[in-house]
Amino acid sequence: MNNVQKEYAKLARKYDEKWHFYVEATLQETLKRIEFHSGERLLDIGCGTGALLAVIEKRYPDTILAGVDPTREMLDIAGRRLSKKVHIEQSWAESLPFETETFDVIVFCSVFHYIRAPLIALKEVIRVLKPAGRVVITDWCDDYITCQICDLFLRVFNKAHFKTYRKKEFYQLLSSSGLDDIEIDGYKVNWFWGMMTATACKNASALIHE
């Protein structure tokens, strides 16, 4: 088990209760920015206990859903919460167990600050997205002072944490991975949590020039 798995194995049983406000708020902000069309395939990377997938499953019953997470204890809870139609699998963002061009939409919610090889993860996203597929990423935003403090604290005291990003830095990261049509919204869900949601597209410019 690595540090992320140790951290979330410990937290899994209490995660939904302890983080209820935060998960509900970030999930709603993320959902607002996901565009679905009937019958599309969606992957939630770092799906944890399956909170986002559960809402999507209820709201859009004809969407084909999958979730991955490296922490078995989080996935066990997701498995109990979701219907058998949702495919969940133990995996890291950096190495996705799916064929090329499988998904229309890929979501990360409160996961990116753990990812140690972000460019490799984004290349994997691009690989498994269909042409013109969309990615939606919600995470803490280092443009807010409270998040900068939180990031510094966790870098010292929490071995699972990796780093948070400013909007400008995150834009550059997404752009250098090859994603197009990047937009990043910053917002606060309460006085403490300064967040951002990024949306981007695979091959948007190629499609326009076809």
Ligand SMILES: C[S@@+](CC[C@H](N)C(=O)[O-])C[C@H]1O[C@@H](n2cnc3c(N)ncnc32)[C@H](O)[C@@H]1O
């Ligand atoms: C804060 S929880 C978020 C869970 C869920 N997305 C939510 O919004 O409630 C972070 C999750 O990211 C997972 N995670 C951490 N590093 C990851 C990585 N490199 N690839 C995929 N998932 C990762 C953890 O196991 C954990 O379940």
